[in-house]
Every structure is written in C-alpha cells, then in structure tokens.
Amino acid sequence: MMSQTPARDYLLADEAATLAAGQALARALTAPAVVWLYGDLGAGKTTLVRGLLRGLGHTGAVKSPTYAIVESYDLGAQHVHHFDLYRFADPDEWLDAGLSDLFRPDSLCLIEWPLQGGGHVPAADVALTLSHHGEGRHLRLEAASTRGAHCLSDFHLDL
Numbered sequence: 001m002m003s004q005t006p007a008r009d010y011l012l013a014d015e016a017a018t019l020a021a022g023q024a025l026a027r028a029l030t031a032p033a034v035v036w037l038y039g040d041l042g043a044g045k046t047t048l049v050r051g052l053l054r055g056l057g058h059t060g061a062v063k064s065p066t067y068a069i070v071e072s073y074d075l076g077a078q079h080v081h082h083f084d085l086y087r088f089a090d091p092d093e094w095l096d097a098g099l100s101d102l103f104r105p106d107s108l109c110l111i112e113w114p115l116q117g118g119g120h121v122p123a124a125d126v127a128l129t130l131s132h133h134g135e136g137r138h139l140r141l142e143a144a145s146t147r148g149a150h151c152l153s154d155f156h157l158d159l
C-alpha cells in the first residue's frame with residue numbers, strides 16, 4: 001500500500017534553503033493535492049509555504065493564516081489554500097468555517113497544525129515535518145497516498 005516510497009530527508013541550513021524546498025515542492029505538486037505540515041512553532045512551516053507560493057509565481061506577501069485560519073491565492077489555473085489550525089479550540093471549528101468546500105480538483109491545500117482539525121481534515125497526499133536542527137532545520141517528506149508518491153518522485157532539491 002502506502003509508504004513504498006521511502007521518506008526523503010534534507011538539512012536546511014538557513015531560511016533561503018527552506019524557501020528553496022518550498023519552490024522545489026511547487027514544481028513537484030499538481031492539483032489536487034493536500035499537504036500536511038508538521039512542526040513546532042517557529043519550525044519553518046509558513047516559510048516553506050512562502051517558497052512554494054513564490055515557486056508558483058505569487059509575487060505578493062504571504063501572511064501566516066494563524067488568525068484568519070485560511071489564506072487563499074489564485075494562481076492561474078491553481079487555487080492554493082494555506083491553512084493554520086493552531087488556534088482551533090475545537091476540531092468542529094473546521095465544520096463551522098465550511099473549510100471542506102475549499103478542497104476541489106483545482107486546489108492545492110497546505111495545512112499547518114492539521115491534527116487540530118480532528119477527523120475533519122481531508123487526508124494528506126504528502127506529509128512534511130520540519131524540526132530544529134542546530135541553527136537550521138531538518139525537513140522530512142513522506143508520501144501518504146499514491147498521488148503523493150507520484151509527486152515526490154518528481155521532487156528534486158539541490159541545496
């Protein structure tokens with residue numbers, strides 16, 4: 001079944017490397033895709049999404065969705081939805097906000113703190129984990145679906 005694809009591990013020495021990882025992911029992902037981003041506060045999740053959005057051609061600001069819960073970007077044919085569920089007091093806030101409506105065939109959905117949504121959050125295609133490693137960060141990418149495995153086979157990061 002899943003996890004035939006081994007996890008991919010990278011050391012990201014600085015913020016620029018995290019942005020480069022996001023840009024590389026932008027080249028590998030095609031909608032529809034769901035990415036779960038794990039990692040503590042400050043691990044670099046929003047930074048990686050910023051790199052991904054730049055990789056897709058977004059030139060404006062990328063705000064952390066911590067307060068808004070979701071920030072959406074229309075980038076040509078693709079719609080990117082960047083979620084941050086950190087502030088959820090209850091997983092049912094997912095339902096109250098109607099967030100499932102954003103998961104469409106032309107959507108790339110990137111979710112920080114996915115477990116805060118309980119069972120409501122659509123399953124991941126790719127799970128990404130960032131953690132502190134010295135002054136930099138460690139990045140692990142894992143396929144969580146067949147689609148995700150296809151995407152990761154196209155993922156190439158030269159640091």
Ligand SMILES: Nc1ncnc2c1ncn2[C@@H]1O[C@H](COP(=O)(O)OP(=O)(O)O)[C@@H](O)[C@H]1O
Pocket residue numbers: 012013014015016017018039040041042043044045046047048135136137
């Ligand atoms: N590879 C890295 N090495 C060092 N600092 C990094 C790296 N990647 C990101 N950062 C820094 O980590 C800080 C927190 O990043 P952020 O993306 O907001 O984290 P999160 O969304 O996980 O809470 C930012 O100041 C960012 O510049």
Ligand SMILES: [Mg+2]
Pocket residue numbers: 045046047064084112
């Ligand atoms: Mg964040």
